Amino acid sequence: MSRLAHREKATHDLAESASSLCIAVGNNLIRPLEAGLISMPFIFVYDHRLIDFASTTSISIGILFLATEFQYYWQHRCAHRIRWMWATHAVHHSPTKINLTAAIRLGWTSNLSGNFLFFLPLAWIGFHPVAIAAMLGSNLLYQFFIHTELAPRLGPLEWVLNTPAHHRVHHASNSSCLDKNYGGVLILFDRLFGTFAEAPTDEALRYGLHGSARTLNPFHTAFDEWVTLAHDLKHAPSFIAKLRVLFSPPGSAPSWRSSTHDRGAEVTTSPTSSCIIAGE
Numbered sequence: 677m678s679r680l681a682h683r684e685k686a687t688h689d690l691a692e693s694a695s696s697l698c699i700a701v702g703n704n705l706i707r708p709l710e711a712g713l714i715s716m717p718f719i720f721v722y723d724h725r726l727i728d729f730a731s732t733t734s735i736s737i738g739i740l741f742l743a744t745e746f747q748y749y750w751q752h753r754c755a756h757r758i759r760w761m762w763a764t765h766a767v768h769h770s771p772t773k774i775n776l777t778a779a780i781r782l783g784w785t786s787n788l789s790g791n792f793l794f795f796l797p798l799a800w801i802g803f804h805p806v807a808i809a810a811m812l813g814s815n816l817l818y819q820f821f822i823h824t825e826l827a828p829r830l831g832p833l834e835w836v837l838n839t840p841a842h843h844r845v846h847h848a849s850n851s852s853c854l855d856k857n858y859g860g861v862l863i864l865f866d867r868l869f870g871t872f873a874e875a876p877t878d879e880a881l882r883y884g885l886h887g888s889a890r891t892l893n894p895f896h897t898a899f900d901e902w903v904t905l906a907h908d909l910k911h912a913p914s915f916i917a918k919l920r921v922l923f924s925p926p927g928s929a930p931s932w933r934s935s936t937h938d939r940g941a942e943v944t945t946s947p948t949s950s951c952i953i954a955g956e
Contacts, residue, residue, distance in 0.1 A: 687825045691892050693777040698894040699767065700780035714792050718805035727802040740803050741861075744795070744811045749865040751794035752858040762926040763901040764789040770897055772884040774847055779823035784898045815860040819843070838863045845873050848881040 729736040755765040764783035771778040783789075798808050819838070827840035834841065838859040846857035856873035859866050866872035875881060884890065891897055905921065912918040920928075 687773055687775050688777075689773050692771055692773060692890075693775070695892040695894055695897065696771060696777040696781040699784075699897060700782070702784055702894060702898070703780075703782050706784050710787050714787055715805065717792070717796060718799045718808070721796050722799040722802075722805055725800060725802040729802045729804075729807075731804050731807045736803075740798070740807060740811050743798055743801070743803070744808065744815060745860055745862050746865060747794045747798065748812070748815060748860045749858050749869075751791055752860070753855075753871065754794075755789070755791070756855050756858070757925050758923055759905060759926050759928070760922045761789040761791070763905050764791070766885060766901045766926070767897055769847060769883075770885055770888075770890075771847075772890060774823055774825050774844055774883055776820065776823055778847075779820045781897075785902065818861045823847075834863075835867075836862060836864060841875065842866075842872075844881055845875050847883050848875070849884060849886055850876055850879060850882055852876050853881070 729740070731737075752765075755761040764785045767783035768778075768781055771781055786792075795808055795812065799805050822838060822840045822843040824840050825844060829841055830837065830839050833839065838857065838861060842857045842859070842863050845853045853873055853876070856871050857863065857866050858871055863872060888900065891900070908921045909918050912921050
């Protein structure tokens with residue numbers, strides 16, 4: 677029992693889980709309000725589709741699955757490498773414990789960051805927007821169950837599927853784990869494009885965002901990175917500098933700052949800035 681209690685303490689934090697639940701409630705309130713707006717570009721693009729795919733055949737479902745996985749991989753990778761997108765995605769990487777409540781800690785500003793744009797080409801190719809939404813929903817449902825430290829290794833399936841072991845590496849803030857294992861259901865594109873990593877054998881995995889004090893306030897969690905981004909945009913001295921703020925990798929040091937803002941280092945800059953370690 678003592679070992680079980682210790683394991684529970686290592687993988688769960690009641691206050692942090694409660695904060696994640698509050699963030700999830702906010703997310704579920706926002707999504708229906710956005711649905712009508714987001715559906716409009718998909719309907720427009722689908723009306724100008726190249727070909728028609730029958731949504732119920734096994735071949736079209738298989739193609740849609742692989743195409744969605746491919747697009748999700750690049751959307752997720754960009755969310756780690758483009759600061760405008762990271763401002764939303766950082767919310768998901770803020771938990772210091774990996775468990776099922778961390779899975780539902782999703783940013784409220786996903787569509788503001790433009791995540792939906794990555795999936796518009798699927799509608800243009802000829803997949804129905806409802807089929808795309810259903811496939812993305814299945815992708816996210818699968819990922820819910822891989823946010824855990826309690827699952828065992830899955831043998832040969834580890835070569836193909838994004839498993840709990842792979843996803844723990846993705847969430848880890850250890851230097852060897854940064855920007856790795858972006859896959860949704862599959863890990864194949866990470867292996868193909870060189871972003872796959874196994875957990876380090878010489879150190880324990882650490883989670884959370886470096887340089888940012890842990891907060892249990894859902895509003896701070898949802899908007900702190902946007903506040904930092906706005907601060908840097910305001911002080912950027914030129915239009916080009918502002919573009920660099922928006923599209924440079926998270927944690928890049930703006931040229932007008934004298935102090936560094938590197939990923940993995942402690943922050944000594946302005947109170948509103950935070951050092952971000954990407955780890956979803």
